[in-house]
Amino acid sequence: MKGVRLEDLPPLPETPGVYLWKRQEAVLYVGKAKNLKARVRSYFHQEGKGRRIAEEADRVEFIATRDEVEALLLEANLIKLHRPPYNILLKDDKHYPFLKLTREPFPTLLVVRRVEEDGARYYGPFPEAGAVRRIKALLDRIFPLRKNSGYPMRKRRRPCLNYSMGRCLAPCVGRADPGAYQEVVRKVEEVLEGRIDRILKELEGQMKAAAQALDFERAAELRDQMEALRAFFGTSQQAVNPRLKDLDFLGHRQAGGLHVVQLYQVRSGRILGRVSRVLETPQGQPGEAQEVLWAFLRDYYLEATPLPPEILLPFAVEGQEALAALLSQRRGARVRVHVPKRGEKARLLEFAAKNAQLALEAELKLWEKRGDHPGLKALQEVLGLARRPFRLEGYDLSHLMGQDPVGSLAVFEGGRPKRAEYRRLRLKAPGGDDYQGMKELVRRRFTGRLKELPLPDLLLIDGGLGQVRAAEEALKEVGLSLPLVGLAKREEVLVLPDGRTLALPLTHPALQLLIHLRDETHKNGLAYQQKRRSERLFRLLEGIPGIGEKRRRMLLERYGGLEALKKAPLEELAHLPGMNEKAARALKEALSGSMSP
Structure with missing residues (x-):
C-alpha cells in the first residue's frame, strides 16, 4: 500500500524531539514536537498537506531531545541541511549580512555573512548588503576604529592614511591608548544598537568645548559628524513611543x-x-x-x-x-x-x-x-489543466432592461491585462436571453475577424451553469475544445461545465485573478453599453426644436440616460445653464411620447 500506515509507525516516545518523514533516502518533511507520539500520529487524522506527506513517505524517523528548546535548534539545522520540499522555506537561500565587531584588544568592524561562536559582537541580519555598506561607511568616517590592519590585527611599521585623516587611532603601530580606544568601541556599539541620543549629546558637548577653545576646525568636524548621524538615523527612523x-x-x-x-x-x-x-x-x-x-x-x-x-x-x-x-x-x-x-x-x-x-x-x-502571476499556477492546479495557462479571456453580456445588448471580451496574458485586444460586440440575440447572448458572443469570437486572435488557454464566463453550457455549445459548433469556467456573482464560486462548483477562499490567487479578469470584462462591456445608450439618446434629441448640439451634450452629461431625463421636472430643465422655458417644454413634449431604452 502506498504511504505509511498508522500500524507501520515505530515506537514513538511521549517526549520532545524531531521527526523526519522520508521516502527512501530523501527527507520530505522535518518537524518538531513537544510529544513525538501524539504529533506524528496526528498526521493520520489530518486533511491536506499532513495526509499527503504520510501518503508519500515510506517511513518516519525521529530523534528524541531533552527539551523543546533543543528540538527547536535541531529542527532548524535539519531543515537547512536537507531543504525538505514540504517545509516552509525562505524564497531565497542566501545568507544575509551582519556587522561584526571583533573580539580583540583593539576591535575592528567587519561585514560578514555567518555568525560564529567566537565571542565577537554581531549586529543583524540586515535585509540587503547595501544597507550594511552604508552603515559601515558612516561609522568608519565618524569613529576612529582601525580599518586596514587585518583581522586579527597585524603590526605595521608606519600608520596608514586613515591615521593622518583622523579616522584611526593607529593601534597597529602602538599609538592608541587602550582606554580611549575602548571608549570609541562603546560609542560604535551604542550606535549599532540604535542609541544615538547620548552619542549626539557627547558630540555636541565636544563641539562646544572645541569652539570655546577656538579650535574651529575640530568643532566643524564634530558638527559634520552629528549631522551625518542625524541624517542617517534620523530620517530613516520613525518615532513610535x-x-x-x-x-x-x-x-x-x-x-x-x-x-x-x-x-x-x-x-x-x-x-x-x-x-x-x-x-x-x-x-x-x-x-x-x-x-x-x-x-x-x-x-x-x-x-x-x-x-x-x-x-x-x-x-x-x-x-x-x-x-x-x-x-x-x-x-x-x-x-x-x-x-x-x-x-x-x-x-x-x-x-x-x-x-x-x-x-x-x-x-x-x-x-x-514577469508573466508569472501566482494565480496562473494555482488555476492549473485547481482546474486540473494539462499546462499552466498564459492567455485568459473573459466574456460578459450587458444590457439595460433588454435594450442595446452588447458583448464584452477582455484578455489577460501572464496575469496582466492586454487592453489592446479587448473587444466589444453588438449582439443580435434578445437582450433578456443571456444564454443565447453568451452563445452568440463566444461563437462570434472564434469566427469572422476575431478568429485571428490567438486561442486562449482558458475562457472565463461571467455567469452560472446556464451561461457556461451555452459557451460550451458555441465552442462545439465552431469545432473547438477549450477549457472554460464560470464565475458566479455574489458567491464568487467557480462553476464547471459538468455542473460541479468550487468555492475558494477570497485570498486564493486563482480566485483573485479570475475576479480581476471578470471585473475588467464587465467594465469594458458596461462602458460600451453606456456609450450606445448615449448615442441613442443623442440621436433622439436631434429632432427636438431648440435643442442644439451644445444643449444635447449638456443634457447627456447631466442626466446620462433617457429615463433620468424624462423624470426631470420642467422647472429644473428650464433653469439649466443655457436652457429656457420654451426649449424645456419642447423637450418634455418630445420625451413624453418616446420609448424607454
Whole structure:
C-alpha cells in the first residue's frame, strides 16, 4: 500500500524531539514536537498537506531531545541541511549580512555573512548588503576604529592614511591608548544598537568645548559628524513611543501560497530598521499562516543579534514558548514572545499588517510583470489543466432592461491585462436571453475577424451553469475544445461545465485573478453599453426644436440616460445653464411620447 500506515509507525516516545518523514533516502518533511507520539500520529487524522506527506513517505524517523528548546535548534539545522520540499522555506537561500565587531584588544568592524561562536559582537541580519555598506561607511568616517590592519590585527611599521585623516587611532603601530580606544568601541556599539541620543549629546558637548577653545576646525568636524548621524538615523527612523523602549514587532499577509512577513525593530522608542521576507508554501499549496510565521521566526531569530527583551507576534504560533526560552538563554535575560490584544503595542501590529499588505501587492505586481502571476499556477492546479495557462479571456453580456445588448471580451496574458485586444460586440440575440447572448458572443469570437486572435488557454464566463453550457455549445459548433469556467456573482464560486462548483477562499490567487479578469470584462462591456445608450439618446434629441448640439451634450452629461431625463421636472430643465422655458417644454413634449431604452 502506498504511504505509511498508522500500524507501520515505530515506537514513538511521549517526549520532545524531531521527526523526519522520508521516502527512501530523501527527507520530505522535518518537524518538531513537544510529544513525538501524539504529533506524528496526528498526521493520520489530518486533511491536506499532513495526509499527503504520510501518503508519500515510506517511513518516519525521529530523534528524541531533552527539551523543546533543543528540538527547536535541531529542527532548524535539519531543515537547512536537507531543504525538505514540504517545509516552509525562505524564497531565497542566501545568507544575509551582519556587522561584526571583533573580539580583540583593539576591535575592528567587519561585514560578514555567518555568525560564529567566537565571542565577537554581531549586529543583524540586515535585509540587503547595501544597507550594511552604508552603515559601515558612516561609522568608519565618524569613529576612529582601525580599518586596514587585518583581522586579527597585524603590526605595521608606519600608520596608514586613515591615521593622518583622523579616522584611526593607529593601534597597529602602538599609538592608541587602550582606554580611549575602548571608549570609541562603546560609542560604535551604542550606535549599532540604535542609541544615538547620548552619542549626539557627547558630540555636541565636544563641539562646544572645541569652539570655546577656538579650535574651529575640530568643532566643524564634530558638527559634520552629528549631522551625518542625524541624517542617517534620523530620517530613516520613525518615532513610535519612547515608553516602549526596545522591542520587535511583526506583520503578516498572504495571497494563497504567497506570504509576506515583515519585522520591525524598535530601539529607544524609534523604528530602527525593517526586515521583509517573501515565503512560499511548498509545491504551490496554500499553507497555514502559523507555519509560515514560525518558519520566519525560526530562521531569523536563531541568528539575529542583539536580541530585544520583547517580541510582538500578530498571532500565536506553536513553539513560541520554546523560542522565548531559547532567546532568553542567548540574551542572558528574559525575552517575552507574545500577542498583544490592545493598546499601543496592538496598534504597532496593525501598522505592520498594513505594510505587509502593501509589500504583498507589490510582489504580486512584480510577478505579473514577469508573466508569472501566482494565480496562473494555482488555476492549473485547481482546474486540473494539462499546462499552466498564459492567455485568459473573459466574456460578459450587458444590457439595460433588454435594450442595446452588447458583448464584452477582455484578455489577460501572464496575469496582466492586454487592453489592446479587448473587444466589444453588438449582439443580435434578445437582450433578456443571456444564454443565447453568451452563445452568440463566444461563437462570434472564434469566427469572422476575431478568429485571428490567438486561442486562449482558458475562457472565463461571467455567469452560472446556464451561461457556461451555452459557451460550451458555441465552442462545439465552431469545432473547438477549450477549457472554460464560470464565475458566479455574489458567491464568487467557480462553476464547471459538468455542473460541479468550487468555492475558494477570497485570498486564493486563482480566485483573485479570475475576479480581476471578470471585473475588467464587465467594465469594458458596461462602458460600451453606456456609450450606445448615449448615442441613442443623442440621436433622439436631434429632432427636438431648440435643442442644439451644445444643449444635447449638456443634457447627456447631466442626466446620462433617457429615463433620468424624462423624470426631470420642467422647472429644473428650464433653469439649466443655457436652457429656457420654451426649449424645456419642447423637450418634455418630445420625451413624453418616446420609448424607454
